[in-house]
Amino acid sequence: MTLISFVVPAYRVQGYLRECLDSILGQPVADIEVIGVDDCSPDDSGEILTEYAARDPRMRAVRLTENVGLGPARNIGLDRAAGEYVWFVDGDDWLAPGCLTEVVGRLRATRPDVLLVDHVRTHWNDATSRSAMVEVFPEPPGEETFRLRDRPETLRLLHTAWNRLVRRQFLIEEGLRFAPGWYEDVSFSYPVLMAAERIGVLDRVCVNYRQRRTGAITRTRGERHFEVFDQWHRVFRLMDAWGPAVDDLRPALFERMIWHYLSVLGNGERIDPELRPSFFARITADHARWLPPGGYPAPAGAEGLKHRLVAAGRWRTFSALRTAYRARDVARCTARSAKRRVAPPARRAARLARDALLREYYRAELRRPVDETLAVYAAYWYRGYSDNPAAIFEAARRLAPQVRGVWIVRRDRVHTVPEGVAYVVAGTPAYYRALARARWLVNNVNFPDFVRKRPGTVHVQTHHGTPVKVMGLDQQRYPVGAVGMDFAGLLRRVDRWDYSVSANSFSSQMWERAYPAAYTTLEVGYPRNDRLVTATAGEVRRLRADLGLGPGERVVLYAPTHREHLPGYRPPFDPERLLDVLGPAGRLLIRSHYFHDRDQRARRPADRDRVRDVSGHPRVEDLYLVADVLVTDYSSAMFDYAVLDRPIVVYAPDWEAYRLARGVYFDVTAEPPGAVATSFADLLDLFRAGGVDSAAARTARQRFRARFCALDDGHAAERVVRRVFLGEPATAGRPARGVGSLAPASQAGGGPR
Known part of the structure; x- marks a missing residue:
């Protein structure tokens, strides 16, 4: 039986979804499934889910025809889950490597209704901030399970769905599901804890909670933040229905409710200034409506003062207090900045003055x-x-x-x-x-x-x-x-x-x-790349003639990329040995990366008749058009040249070192645009044996083109101009029917195919 069903809703998370799915499917645990729910996302999130489902049998993709929101999307995934436990992971977050081994071990050892796991907030600048786990459980919680009334401090952990695994049958028996609207975690996570007989805590960081710079509701202003009241009302109405069994939990839940309301109000990126008085009034109304008969454990200090002002409905005083605190913080920040200022060196003064x-x-x-x-x-x-x-x-x-x-x-x-x-x-x-x-x-x-x-x-x-x-x-x-x-x-x-x-x-x-x-x-x-599609055979002949290339010569363009982590590095490459393999009709063009100050550091090839440094050539598109083969490593040149549907060789002698030091988005040796060589000897063998344009290389090239070149139809610049300068509605690119219509450059005299 599947132990864990991951439910991953996806809406406008195309930039993060691959990392999320990779972090789950790459864990060293087999008995899992992933249900990806495309909530009618307007970006390519749905296509990514489908792509992963096609290549991993543990993955299923659900495509919704209308946007239902995060809570209902999670419910749809829950209804399709088969695992003993369900883990709701948001599409823009990701799991820590190897964490699932410990999670599975704890689940099998204790069989809890709910297992809470730790997380870190990962900010846009790659900084992390810890959760409240250490404050809530200063002593390691251990493997013992408990009920919420035995450890009510558990409520102080973040009330999200993604930091807990829940036994699926428990959810079904209790009828617990997500409500629609924003802040949907509130009316799910707290009832789950109240109803559970066996709660476990794993104080191991398992989730990276991405703090998105844009796109998150916590950074979106608007009236929808008022929906937080509806979610908390669901919690208290459910407590009313459950009766005395949960009465002892009311004080702690009430404190969490007021804390949450004040957190939403205090976040300047959520509530517009003109809406804050009415939001505060709603807090005051809920304070009066749901206050437990015996009171509640209000916090001390400044936070306690806020609670008392809420109870009294004193918005003006509350607002003035908030303004005073902000002014104090600004003053402290300004003072720290002033201490750090230093005068510029004298020799820079004149330039700075100019x-x-x-x-x-x-x-x-x-x-x-x-x-x-x-x-x-x-x-x-x-x-x-x-x-x-x-x-x-x-x-x-x-x-x-x-x-x-x-x-x-x-x-x-x-x-x-x-x-x-x-x-x-x-x-x-x-x-x-x-x-x-x-x-x-x-x-x-x-x-x-x-x-x-x-x-x-x-x-x-x-x-x-x-x-x-x-x-x-x-x-x-x-x-x-x-x-x-x-x-x-x-x-x-x-x-x-x-x-x-x-x-x-x-x-x-x-x-x-x-x-x-x-x-x-x-x-x-x-x-x-428009020019690569629209160029004629006559234009190619003219360009080749301008560069001194004959119509029957086979031209290889070598264009390596820059390696920021290794200044001055050049991949091992011997032009003369490659020319020996190419034969008397072979010509070699070499183009360095633009970071290498091309005009000032042009190389002196040994055979000037057959090797030419074209680093200073003003338009690389000319070089693509005249070349019969491109040899590159990790340069974006491969994506452009693929438009021509001509052979490409990925020459990657330092792939592992580059991947680890510089970081890459995908493996060009596993998903290449053609043949791959990892040593210069391999590169020579590819040309010697015809592997440069073998059946396997052509198949790889077609897959690559379908993925990366489908929009290059010769009209991309026109689409930009019509949208940006003329204000016309956006239009997507069309499949590039004209791509690859030119003959190989060495056969340009024969006209288009």
Whole structure:
């Protein structure tokens, strides 16, 4: 028999759901099942559940046709559960590795009605805060089970559903289910404890309770927080129905109710200021309605004062007290900050003074009206005209000619700007003026910290690749690859985004987790890849001729990624040995990552006729179009090049070290876009034996393309322009019918297939 049924409701958790499911299914315990309930989620949560169900027989996916809310979704999962115990785990939380072994051991040893487990709150900055377990049980609780009246302090543990496993037959016999509405845990968790004959406590951290920066109800303002009253009313009405059997628990439950109400009211992110007086009045009414005849154990100190003000209905005094406490906290914080300030070194003073003058000019420009016709574009920290912003710029010139586009470039990269494209040089007054007054700001990285998000302006983050390595906040778990990163500053920059352009569903899921904020995702394909779809055979011939490549030559493009944790590292790669294998018709193009200062550190290949360093070539799309094969490691180049449906080799000599040090979102050696080589000898063998484009490699490539390239149909930039500049409704990308329509680059003279 299945011991534990996990019920995992999913609604708008696509960025976190994989981690949740992996943390359950990866536990070293076999007799479990997972019931994933897609609560008609508007994102790809349902598809993720279906994907996992297809590959793991312990997983079942339930797809709802209408949104019912968390409580009813849990009930639907409960009705389908077959396990002896049920564990309700939210789709954005995850289990601690190996914890299930101890949970199973405790369940089998004690057979409780309820087993409470410990948790930690995991914040966006990867900090954790402990639960109240140690305060509630200062001595280890041990394996003995108990009734709630014997240890009423148990009520002080967090009243959620996910920190307890409940015997399924016990729930059925007691008729305990979740009610609809917000704060649904209240009317489930407390009755479960009151009705249980055998409560166990495992003081082992099992759940990581994710403190989401956006999307959680605890960070959502609105009137729905008043639903907390209905949930507590259900608890007390149930106690009335159960009668004297639970009368001795009323004082402790009453104290928890007032504590909870005050917690909701005191959270500034939940109750709007104009609603707080009426919320307070509801607390006062419930205090009078449900006060136990013999009173209750009110807290001491400032918290006790709050309870007395609630009982007396003194909102004005309560509000003034709250304001005074906040002012005190602000004063203390300001004092601490002042102590930490130090004067800058003298040698920096002049530069800081110049910057201060320009920033003052910028602030002055901010007071002028926004230029409703101006769009500012940038790419790769002002390295020049390229990537997704360039593709959007070109589409906007065609579809929205009323928008005046201006590029920001470094002074040493001005030569990359095509003739006829307006630009300003970074750091000049014109640069600050453009940033201050532009209606639209488009970039594939973040603009500098000083840039303000003005009302009415639109910031578009295009990104610059589908992620293999972890990004954003996820890097906090891999400190070797995140040295010097300011994650708080990163989030301040992310908060400026209005739109995040995504190439595929996978990217949308990862960006949502790595960059949590209130932007709108435009899952439309990658604008820079439009050219790969629309290019003609004639264009490919011209590009090859410009690069000195003959029509019958087989061109291999080698494009490794940057390794932040190993500055200066280059994968083992011998161009001459590869050319020997390729034969006299082989040509090799080598392109370094843009972090490697391409123009200044170009290599000197031994055979200049057959090996060319193309690191300084302004548009990587040209190189994709002329290449017959791509060799890369963990670069996002593989996702772009896959659009062409040409052979790709993942050359991953340091995969395990990279995965552990830098962190990755998926295993490119297990789900590759083609053949895989883990040593240079293996790479040579693949080319020597034809494994580069074998049947197995083509099958892997087709799976990869179906997953990552389905939206690249040649119209991604158009979709961005129509939504962002023209305000048209969002439209999803179409399956890329044109993808792969070009012949291999070496056969471009034969025309399209």
